[in-house]
Amino acid sequence: MINKLLFSGTAFYSFAANIGLAGLRIYTGLSMAFGHGVGKIPPSEGFTKGIADMGFPAPGLFSWAAGLSEFGGGILIALGLMTRPASFALGITMFVAAFIRHAADPFMRKEKALLFLALAVFFTLVGAGRYSLDRIIRPARYNER
Secondary structure, eight states, X not given: OHHHHHHOEEEOSOHHHHHHHHHHHHHHHHHHIXXXXXXXXXXXXXXXXXXXXXXXXXXXXXXXXXXXXXXXXXXXXXXXXXXXXXHHHXXXXXXXXXXXXXXXXXXXXXXXXXXXXXXXXXXXXXXXXXXXXXXXXXGGGEEEO
């Protein structure tokens, strides 16, 4: 059960669909890791204070969790390794960013978090695709259609 959750997904027959999925996955992961996550490892005092201001208990722990889901999760998504759990963790972080941190902000301010949330949901449901480390590690776990 755990192996299926960590290393499964859907592979498509179409070469173009698999290349498109790999490209989207790599771009999403690298954008998240190096555009947003790298500056949060280690979490700054301001970031940790912002987590505390949102009402989270143990803000130090939650600031590390957010930073690791953005940086580490982004790297894992780009590699296609444990894509579903990494995407799920990133989705939770982006949900908090969009609907708690930026709840009162205009749409333009929360648009990026919502876009990354949509991508995280997509990769949580679909997996990494044919061209990924997940498929190399556990090829039998992929649903070949």
